[in-house]
Amino acid sequence: MRNEIELESIIEDYLNGKLTPEERMAFEQLRSNDPIVDHKVVAHKVFLDSMKQYANILLLKEQMDAAHDQIDVAAISEKVKPHPSRVVRIWRNNRSAIAVAASFLILAAVTLLSYYAQREQQGNIKLLDRRIDRLDKSQGDIIRVITSDAKHTNRTPAKFGGTGFAVSSNGFILTNYHVIKGADSIYIQNNKGVSFKARKFYVDPINDIAVLKVNDNSFRNLGILPYSIKKSGTAIGEMVYTIGYPKDDIVLGNGYVSSKTGMNGDSLAYQVAISVNPGNSGGPLLDNKGNIVGVINGKEEKTENVAFAVKSKYIMEALNSIPQDSLSNRVAYGKRSTLQGLERNRQVTKVQDYVFMIKVY
């Protein structure tokens, strides 16, 4: 017992560094020779460390309690407790977010202001540009008139072609305004080669849209249209296709929407990376689900595989300005197309009966 107490106090002094160097040496000798002593040293060290930590935290807690008593907790909690008003609560919770949003708004306003200030000048330059364009165009027109005059002298009947598609089952056909502009007479021809006489019913030169009405007793009702017109905008990269009559037979063109704006940022049109030729004008642009997303109306002259299409929204605007009782089984808008889920070739087979060649004399 005596020895045990002595050993314990030596271990404690050893761990606390209170032994003289000689005692220390002797004790370490003893420790390395006696595993039981060594174990006691280790255990006591763990215990002392825990005790020290306990003492420290206890002291810290006492100090913190003292500090806590100095604080007027009730007054602070009155200030920071959840406010009965939701608005104040949201303001408090999101103070920094609101600050960020506000500074962003201010920044945006300043940027916009300075942008408009700069733009005024650029706008002037653009106007000048456009004037030059117009000169170019009028020159181009003159040349064309001359050539067509030359053709007229040859007495070969001037014949223009384009594409159109049915927007109702009773013979309303939608195409581009520029296809039928200045036409004397208009015929539509289906994929079996049968022609029907048609007349202009509605034109919208700004959006380059025209609606024709088939005026022929031999025309049969088309039945319910397989496609529908897409209500929402189309995303860049969306795969699209068009079918049309760049030649006497129907031709499929494949591509994707490459920009949400047309030529020179024209917001009425999409830019489509698709191969089209003269004659494709007025053809429907369909997505993979069989929705019409636009009408092909032109192509970039200098670049291959860049075409433009009037957005589907303007098709609907055109259709809505036609007396509704004259359209029977009109094309569905924003509904699920019956083509959805079909393979591309099956879709084309179904759609081609509703796509017509427009012949203008």
Add this chain to the structure above:
Amino acid sequence: MSIKLSSSVPTDREVVLGILNNSEEALNKLYAGYFPMVLQFILNNNGDEDDAKDVYQEAIIVLYNKIKNGNFELSSKLKTYLYSVSRRIWLKKLTQQRKKTNNIADFEDVLAIDEDVEQHEQKDMQFDKMKVALESLGEPCKTIIQDFYIHNLSMQDICEKFGYTNTDNAKTQKYKCLQRLKKLFFQP
């Protein structure tokens, strides 16, 4: 080493130096400086003033241990650190109490401090174990041990305080108490 603190919220450097030098003044300033922040968080997330006190003190212990162990780097603001630790501790308590924890109302940025909080939980368990062991020791053992190990009294002082006839008797008593305490503390 006493630094005169002018503002109510001490700078982070002052706090770290103060804790390293056991300055009670620095601790008081730290405590008063960030308590409102934690109180606001707890009150807005299903807690009351007492919860705030407990959570805040635990968070300060985490910070204190981290600084004392020398592995506290001033990479973040003390304020953000204390807020994040308090937040973590309170959310754990809420889950334990099965109170709902969705829609946490936050007032500050939050750091990832999971490791620190887990380490703290280990230490906290040790603290509780020691506390329980001391409580179950009974008198006079509890006071002798506390006087010797916590209040740093010498065996001579203890001998006089408890009226032992000589220090050897006191030493024997302390030895017996210590053996019992160790047994209690080390038992699984």
